Amino acid sequence: MLRVYNTLARKKEEFKTLEPNLVKMYVCGVTVYSDAHIGHAMFALVFDIVRRYLTYRGYDVRLVINYTDVDDKIINRANSLGVDASELAEKYINEFRRQIEVLNILPATVNPRATQEMPQIIRMIDGLIEKGFAYPAKNGDVYFRVTKDPDYGKLSGRRIEDMQAGARNEVGEEKEHPMDFALWKASKTGEPAWDSPWGQGRPGWHIECSAMNLSHLGEQIDIHGGGNDLVFPHHENEIAQTESYTGKPFARYWMHNGMLQLQGEKMSKSIGNLVTIDEFLSRHEADALRMMILNGSYRAPLSYSDDIVDAAERGLDRLRSGLKPAQPGATSTSTNVGTELDKQAETTQQTFIDAMDDDFNSSGGLAALFELVRSINTARDAGASNAQLKPAQDTLTELTSVLGLRLHEKKSSGGDADKFIALLVDIRTEMRKEKNWGISDLIRDRLKDLGVAIEDNKDGTTWHW
RNA sequence: GGCGUCGUGGCCAAGCGGCAAGGCAAGGGUCUGCAAAACCCUCAUCACGGGUUCAAAUCCCGUCGACGCCUCCA
Numbered sequence: 001m002l003r004v005y006n007t008l009a010r011k012k013e014e015f016k017t018l019e020p021n022l023v024k025m026y027v028c029g030v031t032v033y034s035d036a037h038i039g040h041a042m043f044a045l046v047f048d049i050v051r052r053y054l055t056y057r058g059y060d061v062r063l064v065i066n067y068t069d070v071d072d073k074i075i076n077r078a079n080s081l082g083v084d085a086s087e088l089a090e091k092y093i094n095e096f097r098r099q100i101e102v103l104n105i106l107p108a109t110v111n112p113r114a115t116q117e118m119p120q121i122i123r124m125i126d127g128l129i130e131k132g133f134a135y136p137a138k139n140g141d142v143y144f145r146v147t148k149d150p151d152y153g154k155l156s157g158r159r160i161e162d163m164q165a166g167a168r169n170e171v172g173e174e175k176e177h178p179m180d181f182a183l184w185k186a187s188k189t190g191e192p193a194w195d196s197p198w199g200q201g202r203p204g205w206h207i208e209c210s211a212m213n214l215s216h217l218g219e220q221i222d223i224h225g226g227g228n229d230l231v232f233p234h235h236e237n238e239i240a241q242t243e244s245y246t247g248k249p250f251a252r253y254w255m256h257n258g259m260l261q262l263q264g265e266k267m268s269k270s271i272g273n274l275v276t277i278d279e280f281l282s283r284h285e286a287d288a289l290r291m292m293i294l295n296g297s298y299r300a301p302l303s304y305s306d307d308i309v310d311a312a313e314r315g316l317d318r319l320r321s322g323l324k325p326a327q328p329g330a331t332s333t334s335t336n337v338g339t340e341l342d343k344q345a346e347t348t349q350q351t352f353i354d355a356m357d358d359d360f361n362s363s364g365g366l367a368a369l370f371e372l373v374r375s376i377n378t379a380r381d382a383g384a385s386n387a388q389l390k391p392a393q394d395t396l397t398e399l400t401s402v403l404g405l406r407l408h409e410k411k412s413s414g415g416d417a418d419k420f421i422a423l424l425v426d427i428r429t430e431m432r433k434e435k436n437w438g439i440s441d442l443i444r445d446r447l448k449d450l451g452v453a454i455e456d457n458k459d460g461t462t463w464h465w
Numbered sequence: 466g467g468c469g470u471c472g473u474g475g476c477c478a479a480g481c482g483g484c485a486a487g488g489c490a491a492g493g494g495u496c497u498g499c500a501a502a503a504c505c506c507u508c509a510u511c512a513c514g515g516g517u518u519c520a521a522a523u524c525c526c527g528u529c530g531a532c533g534c535c536u537c538c539a
Contacts, residue, residue, distance in 0.1 A: 010469085012481095030539070043539035073537065153468095156534075162467050163535060205537085227539030228470080234538090258470085259533065268538060295477060295488070299470080301532060307476060311489040318488075321503070355479085355486095363479055367487035377503055381496090437498060444500075455502050462502090 002057060004223075005299060005359045007231060007254040008155055012359050017222050018252065023059045024217040025051065026251070028209060028226035028234065029111070031068040032092035033077045037274035038289060038304065039227075039260040039267040040096075041103055045290050046257040046298040047225050048105040048404055053356050056402045064216045065108040066209060067093050069115050070202050075191055085192050086115070099277045103286045104404050110216050114208040118194050121203045121211040124245055125183045125196075133244040137174040140186025140199040146179045149240045155254060156232035181237055183207045206237035213242065213250075224251035228299075229266070231256060258301040267304065275304065287405050288312045294362040294403055315366075320407050322373035322396050326386045328459035338388035341379045345395040348372040352399050362403065372396055421452055425463055428454075 002015040017023055027047045030040050047063075054061050068074075069089035078085040093113075100107070114121070125142055128134035133149065136142045146152045146160060153159055160179055182204035187193035193200040203211075213221060219242075226235065235254065242250040259266040262273045280289060291312035296302055348368045355364030376392050400407055428443040444454045447463070454463045 007469095028539070031537085037539095040539050046539090071537085157468055158535075159468090225539095228533065229538055230534095231469085232534055233536090257539070259539075261532075264532080266533070266538085270538070292477090297478080300478095301471085303477090305476090307489085311477060314490090315488055317502095324502085361479070363477090363487070367479070370487055374504085378505095381504055432498085435498070441499075448501090453501070456497070456500080457502085458497095 002357045003359055004253050004255065006252075007228075007256050008251075010157075013253070015253070017059070018220055021059055023054050023061045023223060024221040025054075025061060025223040025225065026064045026066075026209070026213050026217060026221055027108075027224075028230055029065040029067050030096060031071055031073060032089045032096065033071075033074040034092065034269060035276045035278065036092070036096050036099060037267055037269070037276050038280050039274070041099070041277050041280075041289055042260045042293060042302065043225075043227050043257050044100060044105050045103065045293050045404070047255075049290075049294070049298070049362060050223075050225070050255070050360055051106065052402055052404055053360060057353075057357075061109075062217065063108045064110050064112065064212065066212050067096075067111060067113045068205065068208065069093065069113045070192055071114075071205060089113075089115075099281075102281060103277070103289065104406055106404075112212045112216060114203060114212075115192075117208060117211050117215065118203070120215045121207055122184075122194075122196050124211045124214065124241070125203075125207060127245050128183065128241065131244065133241075134183055135176065136184075136198045139174055140184075140201060141174070141182055142184035142198055143175050143180040144183055144237065144241060144244075145176065146181070146240065147177055149244055152179075152240050153236065155236045155239055158232065158236075181206065181233065183241070206234055207241060209234075210238050210241040210245070213238075214246075219246040219248050219250075221251050223253045223255055225255040225257070228256035228258060257298045261301050261303045264303070266301075284309055284313065285316070285408075287316055287407070290404055291316055294366055294405075296363060298360060298362070316405070316407070319369060319373060319396070319400060319405070322376040323393055323407060324380070326380055326384060326389055327457065330380075330383050330385050337379045337382050337384045341375055341384065341388065341392045344372060344375040345392040348375075349395055349399065356402075365399070365403065369396060369399055421447065421463060425454065425461055429461055432456075 003012045004015045005012045025047075027043070030036060047065075051061050051063055067089070070085065074089055075085050078088040081088065125134060128144065129136065129142065132145070134142055134144050153163075163179055184196060184198055184201050184207075185204055186199055186201045192202060194202060224235065224238075239250050261267060262275065265271055265273055267274050288309055289312075292302065292308055295312065295315065302308075348371060351368035351371075352365045355361040355368060358364070372392060372395065376389060376396065379392070380389060397407070424443055424447065428440050431440045431443070447454060451465055452463055453465075454461060
């Protein structure tokens with residue numbers, strides 16, 4: 001039985017979908033105004049793992065991830081760069097798409113954008129005004145009336161009275177209540193603007209997600225996800241808008257991933273303590289980032305450091321070791337090594353599912369895989385043949401791919417260099433036959449400096465990058 | 466100040482009432498010409514103080530500490 005931690009309930013709950021075998025899932029994406037950092041990759045990876053696992057468990061997953069392509073920061077950045085806001089957004093959307101692909105994150109079913117949903121957004125705001133949940137102000141803004149929503153604050157566990165002290169009321173805003181938030185913002189001259197019944201303007205941040213949910217998934221969805229920094233106010237406001245509009249409970253499960261931290265603080269654009277996705281990928285393989293996340297809990301904060309990346313990379317090497325072929329010349333001589341291994345593979349699969357069923361406990365799932373790796377390696381050492389190893393290795397491959405790991409040979413792209421390395425290895429083999437250890441070791445050491453590892457086995461030498 | 470999450474070996478981390486998973490690192494061993502890889506062995510009573518219970522890392526209360534949110538934020 002799959003159980004999911006629901007922020008709304010503050011506990012794990014049995015996972016039941018609205019419709020059999022279909023999961024309607026919405027995840028808040030990024031605001032595209034500058035280079036994405038690995039914290040953004042984290043949310044995408046977390047929900048990719050969730051999505052892959054749900055698929056593995058037999059669900060059809062309809063996943064919607066939006067791009068916020070119009071807001072103050074985009075406009076400001078575009079102005080300071082002297083470019084068009086929509087061009088800027090377009091650029092970063094394309095970059096993020098590319099990065100998502102490199103990170104082996106499956107594409108969402110739909111990636112809606114705020115600017116392409118204007119009719120729906122306006123219709124929704126209009127409906128909220130009609131029902132008395134929103135009001136247009138004199139300056140052309142439209143605000144949501146929080147006092148009209150009896151359970152406002154239920155997701156973040158806040159009460160309106162407690163929050164008033166910190167509420168911000170900017171100059172020029174004409175709110176009835178300090179906690180009211182903007183559904184529509186009147187545009188100043190030179191800003192991107194759309195026509196609306198309340199004049200030229202653009203949507204507030206929260207309403208776009210509500211509107212996209214409505215148009216792409218319907219009034220009620222199964223899972224709504226995002227970073228835990230979005231719980232308040234973003235998700236709180238989304239609930240308020242959508243439920244006030246439809247009169248129905250919005251998302252069944254609210255899932256939030258923890259923040260990626262650097263030097264003890266949340267990695268964020270505003271603090272400036274960030275590592276961009278491209279920077280990370282220039283130095284590490286894509287799977288390393290995923291591995292870091294899998295090793296922990298998606299809900300807990302993750303501290304980024306070289307040690308963590310290192311451990312993740314070694315862990316990947318270890319998983320890969322299970323996929324190595326049988327010893328050269330091994331024929332299935334061993335008696336019941338094969339059946340023992342098959343049994344272990346079955347156990348592993350069950351343990352893996354049990355762990356992942358418990359709110360996507362990936363570190364538990366990983367532990368099961370490491371045990372399978374050990375069993376495979378032990379069997380190989382005992383002389384198992386490729387045919388005997390295969391079923392267990394297939395299981396390993398299947399389950400790692402459920403987690404989205406590819407276990408590729410590291411930088412296999414030596415290109416032309418590969419041929420020459422093979423040549424050196426051949427020469428070294430001859431040297432070794434003549435017990436010329438000096439030259440043999442020199443070749444091995446020099447290749448190691450170049451990033452090529454050599455391993456001598458009973459019946460030959462293998463190498464890899 | 467308010468709301469919330471959390472504090473497990475050198476590091477990361479699972480566990481959610483019944484003798485503390487797993488990975489990395491470290492030490493010892495097998496294998497090897499030497500290595501590497503692989504395999505075997507070793508390595509914690511769970512922030513602190515009370516309480517509940519036959520039994521607590523796991524439940525309750527308190528203290529200390531960390532982080533997130535309360536303003537744009539994955």
